[in-house]
Amino acid sequence: MKYTDELRNAAASIGRLMDAVQPVPAPRPSLTVVGTGIRAVTQLTLEAVAAMASAESLLHVIGEPIQEDALLAINPNAKTMTDLYADGMERSFTYEGMVLELMAELEKGKRTVAAFYGHPGVFTYPSHESVRRARAAGFPARMLPGISAADCLYADLGIDPGDGCQAYEATSFLMRSPPVDRTAHLLLWQIGTIGNWTYESGGYDLSSFPVLVDVLARIYSPMHLATLYEASFHPRGKARVERMPIAHLPSAYLTPASTLLVPPAA
Ligand SMILES: C[S@@+](CC[C@H](N)C(=O)[O-])C[C@H]1O[C@@H](n2cnc3c(N)ncnc32)[C@H](O)[C@@H]1O
Incomplete structure (x- = not known):
């Protein structure tokens, strides 16, 4: 059986489960924002599937082909907004474009997801x-986790x-220099795009990354072990987990999906 057929079967089974639960559809017009998880298909929540299935307009920012196929199987009206990204354009402009597209669907009176x-x-x-x-304009709006x-x-x-965890976007961590609790975990997001405000499909200039590494080496020590982490987007894939001393991080391979975990020093 082809993987897309398996997906359609999975979507149909989820549909039957939803029929049993009979969730109340959101009013129209309204906005529901959902998350689809990291591992394609298998991390969808039932309430997100129900919301997407009953959407009159389903706009998404997924970028993972298997997950996009699954969304089409759940709702044939699913449409990507990733085409709003353009090389060299500030990502904040793209984000504004996404908000405007969603607002336009609400103005048309649609149950929008x-x-x-x-x-x-x-x-x-x-x-x-x-x-x-959406709320400011008087439309019902909610976010599902x-x-x-x-x-x-x-x-x-x-x-x-629960042992203590601090999380920062990497560029903002460098710019703000927040106090770091060395007894707690430190999570740094977007290390693979650090120092970049624009979208670059051909790869990012990571010349700021060694600056971040110097900061971490001073806070902890150059030999303190950190972990580069990438969860698999594929349901049958494995996570990328690379543990190394902070001093070795500049030679590590980073992607836009990389997250850095620095565990407590004590
Ligand atoms: C714009 S944020 C989006 C995060 C997303 N909303 C979430 O809930 O995980 C992008 C950052 O999330 C992290 N990220 C995204 N996918 C990841 C993955 N597969 N494994 C580890 N971190 C990931 C990376 O730090 C990446 O730079």
């Missing part, structure tokens, strides 16, 4: 902003954020 990968409220500007703007990269990291690396 926006789907973002991971948790839609974790390091994702257009999701929070579209909920804010999803499984974020941090959730996958806790599971794959066996750490408990």
